[in-house]
Amino acid sequence: xxxxxxxGGGVVQPGESLRLSCEASGFAFSSYExxxxxxxxxxxxEWISYISSSGRTIYYADSVKGRFTIxxxxxxxxxxxxxxxxxxxxTAIYYCARVRxxxxxxxxxxxxxxxxxxxxxxx
Amino acid sequence: xxxxxxxxxxxSASVGDRVTITCRASQSVASFLNWxxxxxxxxxxxLIYGASSLQSGVPSRFSGSGSGTxxxxxISGLQPEDFATYFCQQSxxxxxxxxxxxxxxx
Numbered sequence: 467x468x469x470x471x472x473x474g475g476g477v478v479q480p481g482e483s484l485r486l487s488c489e490a491s492g493f494a495f496s497s498y499e500x501x502x503x504x505x506x507x508x509x510x511x512e513w514i515s516y517i518s519s520s521g522r523t524i525y526y527a528d529s530v531k532g533r534f535t536i537x538x539x540x541x542x543x544x545x546x547x548x549x550x551x552x553x554x555x556x557t558a559i560y561y562c563a564r565v566r567x568x569x570x571x572x573x574x575x576x577x578x579x580x581x582x583x584x585x586x587x588x589x
Numbered sequence: 590x591x592x593x594x595x596x597x598x599x600x601s602a603s604v605g606d607r608v609t610i611t612c613r614a615s616q617s618v619a620s621f622l623n624w625x626x627x628x629x630x631x632x633x634x635x636l637i638y639g640a641s642s643l644q645s646g647v648p649s650r651f652s653g654s655g656s657g658t659x660x661x662x663x664i665s666g667l668q669p670e671d672f673a674t675y676f677c678q679q680s681x682x683x684x685x686x687x688x689x690x691x692x693x694x695x
Contacts, residue, residue, distance in 0.1 A: 501685075510676065510687055510688075510689050510690050511625075511676055511678070511687040511690075512687065513678070513684055513686070513687065516683070516685075525683045528590075528684065561632055561633075566635075571620045571621070571638075571640070571642065572621060572623075572638045572680070573680060573681075574680035574685055575621075575623050575638045575680050576623070576625075576635065576680075577638075577644070578635075579633055580632065581632055
């Protein structure tokens with residue numbers, strides 16, 4: 467079974483930083499691309515970042531570009547999200563998710579999700 | 590950015606009903622369209638990828654169709670565990686945008 471366990475969420479003040487971690491198990495982590503996706507309380511889903519299996523290709527949503535940094539450590543089967551200059555609108559549940567291998571009809575598809583970690587930005 | 594819309598916003602249905610949810614993209618996403626189911630307090634679950642491919646372990650009463658800009662998720666014979674919110678997402682172009690969701694309730 468695929469397991470993704472996020473940690474590092476909490477309550478911070480605007481302008482502060484937080485680092486989320488996601489530990490993966492049950493699959494060959496180094497072979498899979500990963501996403502971070504968030505969901506504000508009672509709201510919809512927002513994709514925020516992608517990292518390739520090697521870590522060499524990275525994408526960000528404009529809403530977090532320049533403030534958030536995705537990275538991974540394949541030796542530790544972990545992916546991270548460094549979040550700086552946090553804003554109230556960053557308040558959300560943050561999900562780590564495994565991406566389905568690319569095929570002719572499907573790429574970058576989020577296949578498995580962690581349980582999420584809540585980040586609250588409030589003064 | 591590609592904007593995703595869904596209709597209806599919510600629908601009421603009964604066990605055994607055939608339910609259809611529509612997703613539209615503001616520009617073509619080819620077949621790079623995915624459907625997810627989310628229940629309260631839980632992470633989303635992938636149902637359909639590539640517009641029409643059933644994710645492993647998902648019941649065959651779920652099906653997807655469409656290409657380009659117009660897509661459909663159909664539940665043939667709604668079951669009690671299917672009452673949930675359904676999201677479409679395009680994975681053709683970053684940012685990989687989601688639709689606003691459709692809630693299926695009784």
